[in-house]
Amino acid sequence: xxxxxxxxxxxxxxxxxxxxxxxxxxxxxxxxxxxxxxxxxxxxxxxxxxxxxxxxxxxxxxxxxxxxxxxxxxxxxxxxxxxxxxxxxxxxxxxxxxxxxxxxxxxxxxxxxxxxxxxxxxxxxxxxxxxxxxxxxxxx
Amino acid sequence: xxxxxxxxxxxxxxxxxxxxxxxxxxxxxxxxxxxxxxxxxxxxxxxxxxxxxxxxxxxxxxxxxxxxxxxxxxxxxxxxxxxxxxxxxxxxxxxxxxxxxxxxxxxxxxxxxx
Numbered sequence: 001x002x003x004x005x006x007x008x009x010x011x012x013x014x015x016x017x018x019x020x021x022x023x024x025x026x027x028x029x030x031x032x033x034x035x036x037x038x039x040x041x042x043x044x045x046x047x048x049x050x051x052x053x054x055x056x057x058x059x060x061x062x063x064x065x066x067x068x069x070x071x072x073x074x075x076x077x078x079x080x081x082x083x084x085x086x087x088x089x090x091x092x093x094x095x096x097x098x099x100x101x102x103x104x105x106x107x108x109x110x111x112x113x114x115x116x117x118x119x120x121x122x123x124x125x126x127x128x129x130x131x132x133x134x135x136x137x138x139x140x
Numbered sequence: 141x142x143x144x145x146x147x148x149x150x151x152x153x154x155x156x157x158x159x160x161x162x163x164x165x166x167x168x169x170x171x172x173x174x175x176x177x178x179x180x181x182x183x184x185x186x187x188x189x190x191x192x193x194x195x196x197x198x199x200x201x202x203x204x205x206x207x208x209x210x211x212x213x214x215x216x217x218x219x220x221x222x223x224x225x226x227x228x229x230x231x232x233x234x235x236x237x238x239x240x241x242x243x244x245x246x247x248x249x250x251x252x253x254x
Binding site for chain 2 (some may be wrong): 015016018019022023026036040043044047048051103104105106107108109110112113116117
């Protein structure tokens, strides 16, 4: 299987459509016959990332490369950036406002969940410029 | 437990997916925090929640859940029902509150999952 490259624009103003890029990737992986537990790990990590882009960064781009043995998901935004990544990784730490919490997110579990489900979670961020999250999930 | 039995026990009505009523499910979780649901993957098949936005359906889909119960008689907007229909997820609206709904299902044999 050659690598499959997918690209999505994540609309930062639309909470209703948030998660649709992940939905599409999940369907693709399922269609390729990837082990359901791996598909779920990829989907949860990417979904949390996609939600983060909508609630914190006004959207961005999702680039996904599917290889025979792994998936690499890159989530790129030009939002406000993360001043202290170590702090942001702590379960329960959140800068989300009440509106976001009322929607069921912003509990400070997004980044910890991404780290938990992906085999590698690399966060590069510059305040005022944006954040790129790379999620690598190896197939079992 | 079958999805139909969940609807019966919780005196709920199907908003969509009544055709999946005979599907067997073995575990459930109750939460209004979707990130908490996503944090604990346990092969849960049913989500009980008081939240009514589309991300509830998306969360369930990411977790491969097959049924969502909206408690306190809540009914999500049409776009949410449509999304669930598209994803093949059964939606039930129940007049029970969260604590009672979870307790009733638990005491009837539905467990939190492994």
